[in-house]
Amino acid sequence: MPAQSLIHLLDLSGRVALITGASRGIGRSIARVFKQAGANLTLTARTPGPLQDVAAQLSAEDEEATVLALPSDVAVEAQVNQVVQQTLDTFGRIDILVNNAGLISPGPYIDIDPAEWDRVISANLTGAYFCARAVAPLMEKQKSGRIVNIASISGQTGGVSGGVHYASSKGGMIAMTKTLARDLAPSSITVNAITPGVIDTNPEGLTPQQRREIESIIPLARLGAPEDIAYAALFLASPMGSYITGATIDVNGGFLKR
Numbered sequence: 001m002p003a004q005s006l007i008h009l010l011d012l013s014g015r016v017a018l019i020t021g022a023s024r025g026i027g028r029s030i031a032r033v034f035k036q037a038g039a040n041l042t043l044t045a046r047t048p049g050p051l052q053d054v055a056a057q058l059s060a061e062d063e064e065a066t067v068l069a070l071p072s073d074v075a076v077e078a079q080v081n082q083v084v085q086q087t088l089d090t091f092g093r094i095d096i097l098v099n100n101a102g103l104i105s106p107g108p109y110i111d112i113d114p115a116e117w118d119r120v121i122s123a124n125l126t127g128a129y130f131c132a133r134a135v136a137p138l139m140e141k142q143k144s145g146r147i148v149n150i151a152s153i154s155g156q157t158g159g160v161s162g163g164v165h166y167a168s169s170k171g172g173m174i175a176m177t178k179t180l181a182r183d184l185a186p187s188s189i190t191v192n193a194i195t196p197g198v199i200d201t202n203p204e205g206l207t208p209q210q211r212r213e214i215e216s217i218i219p220l221a222r223l224g225a226p227e228d229i230a231y232a233a234l235f236l237a238s239p240m241g242s243y244i245t246g247a248t249i250d251v252n253g254g255f256l257k258r
Helices: 003-008 025-036 048-061 077-091 114-142 164-187 208-215 226-237
Strands: 016-020 040-044 067-069 096-099 145-150 189-196 248-251
Touching (some): 025 226, 040 048, 077 114, 096 114, 114 189, 145 226, 164 189, 226 248
Parallel strands (some): 016 040, 040 067, 145 189
């Protein structure tokens, strides 16, 4: 196959992607990569200032595709529905959903009270369900769509220590991925999960010694970059991923081998 044809298979021109948790880290990188691939974007996060900054930067880099920034909390269903409606009002369709929004809250199981459990589960799992529930009927009418859930290696391993609510929410997201993949496949909608390992979203958050210790247990001997997750998301959202559904894609540098 000619190289140009292969490049075309990663082209998202004319498609509309809704990306949650897009104000920083992995979500921000996914937004940039999808924009470079030609997608129109709706970006959402709970922090209006950083979200608007991301949208402005992406628009300045490339004016061909439109970027819509809509601050919201995915754990609030009414806000999710409003974001979806505003996206439809602007673009007329939604082709891709990336469920990336979430909270990390470590700590011993005994110290996690019911309110904190609910907060993490709501942000990481219930919010992803609200988003999928809102966009899936639109995709069913289109007879096409891509849903990419950003889970975590913690949902597979239980994490290193503490954070039972976080690991549970990400494990639930992996299970939800499999169920939605089955339910939506008749409408040519794919649903997949990506499970990042240790991703370097905050370079200042680790001392050199801590970084060396983490890298020593990763076979590829480095922390992942946000772009590593973004490229996997692009593959799943593109025509190249059209026959993959219900899968969990490990992007962890070999830390977990299955």
